[in-house]
Amino acid sequence: MRPFKTLDAKAAPLPFASVDTDQLIPARFMKRSRSEGYGQYLLYDMRLDGEGNPIQDFPLNNPARAGAEILVGRRNFGAGSSREAAVYALVDYGFRCVIAPSFGDIFASNSVNNGLLPAQVTEEDAETILSLIENSQDRAFVDLDTCEIRLANQVFRFEIEPVWRTKLLNGWDDLDLTASYADDIARYMVSDKERHPWLQEIPASI
């Protein structure tokens, strides 16, 4: 996975609360494989009308926002379904960081597993950042090392689970770490068979 250290990029506003993963990627687009790309379906029903034409006043359709890599939302971003495709859609569209006051737990975890930074700020700071970028101060600098967002000569602190921060900074994949515990896993299975045989062995007949 590509490490995330700093990001100097254009930001786009998404001034809605509870943008759930059903909005981020509607269920009907989830049959495709990862390699086919999900970017074109990001926020499909918010971004495009029934005929597939861009909705004029939707923030991401503003030509000035083209190429944005930072998305700024309101509370409860990414709530709902565990679909990792919601993160694929954001990443394939070009985003590397989402700033919001709170995130759905599964969404945040999926983000980290795909190198997308979920940066949690206070509701007050989210509102300030939204109004700054809506007023053309649209370039932000995100520093994961110091957990700071710099924008229009102001500095905003963000929170992230320390475990996730380390993982993003290093671009680590859990599987690499788990491989080094193979013996411990094997030992656990043997001892748990004694402790909880009903968990480790399931009747064969189904």
Next chain:
Amino acid sequence: MLREHRPQTLFDRIWQNHVIASQSDGQQLLFIDRHLVHEGSFHGFNKLKDKNARVSRPDLTFGIVDHYAPTRIRDISKIDAAIAGMITQLEENCLANDVRIFGLNDPRQGIVHVVGPEQAITLPGATIVCGDSHTSTHGAFGAIAFGIGASEVAHVLMTQTLWQKKPKSMRVRFDGKLGPGITAKDMALAMIAAIGADGAQGHAIEYTGSAVEGLSMEGRLTLCNLSIESGARCGLIAPDMTTVNFLRHRPLAPKGDLFERAAEAWLSLRGDGDAAFERELVIDGSEIAPVVTWGISPEDALPITSAVPLPDDMTDESRAAHTREAIDYMGLRPGMPLTEIPVDRVFIGSCTNSRIEDLRAAAAVLSGRKSAVPGLVSPGSSLVKQQAEQEGLDRIFVDAGLEWVDSGCSMCVGMNGDLVPPGERCASTTNRNFKGRQGPKSRTHLMSPAMVAAAAVTGHLTDVRDLMGGRS
């Protein structure tokens, strides 16, 4: 004891039982006892293929067709090719990895969160994961059960473990006794309305109190199912005799003496009385009225006796903005009584409310009555369907004018093509009233099965207690 013993919650105890290794940053490697996969798990299987890996514990992995399951035609050659492809892909992935599969035409097929308990794949004290957020359902048995993303699905497939940081603890106590016509669905929606759809983010909820202990397993499954809609990682309830009696003689439960030994362990599985929770919430169960959602988030929930909120009266600007957006999307008027909201169709089904007890509750209201609107009833599993038919419930639904179909996720998420048409309003027993959840531009009102049945009878949102005279 040399080491001081810190009082543990039920969650702590089950978690501790599954820790294989701990990192200094607080991350812990957990063993996963049960992994459920469905059609949407193909990303996980693809990652496995990319690494030339195999499923580590196929014996602890179960494939179940639900998300794309057609509910009217079970002949896969006669359905949409892309949907058929999703089902075939799961069956092939399971077959190639020796994973047991409940395929489309298996008599035990159904929604993963209904089949798991029904077959006793779900057991107390277990860790259970699935690439589906409503995996929290299984916590009803006193298990740690949570939804995961595709990368984590791949990790569990390959290692039967997951790295996790322990969530914070929260206890929600429902005191008292529920009134007539009040169900676990109303309890859950009342809680979500109180704390918000992100109110329990980062927490594991333990449900306690007399109103919880009084619930059947079906009710407990509904309550735990909706934990995720409060933002919680998972929800769980300590096992008791209701739990043990439900599991006895189920196909994959331990047998004979082993069952008795397991049952003893399950009944002793509870938190220490003096264990501290990081958050506590107490709700008076006797005060809960039937709850419906009026907006586009499960937190937009109110007792049926109230009215659509007035955004102009709100002091919190972002709350007011959300309320306006919701009222606009739902096509409502601020201040209109909830009982004046007409419905265009109804849906009874989903992992939240499709078990036999749910169907009985809806049928009790519909019996001898006609539905004013069209609607779909999709049982949670093929076995629930069979049992409902033995009890004659299917006749009640069909005589009322509703469609009685096969089992699957169906109109909760619309992946199989069961959709609410654009602009239509659906009274639904499901779990998410998100914009477009039941189909592009669909409008969803969440409520209990009995409340959906009441809305079907009158054609508008209705307090089921007004239709219950002499019925239960």
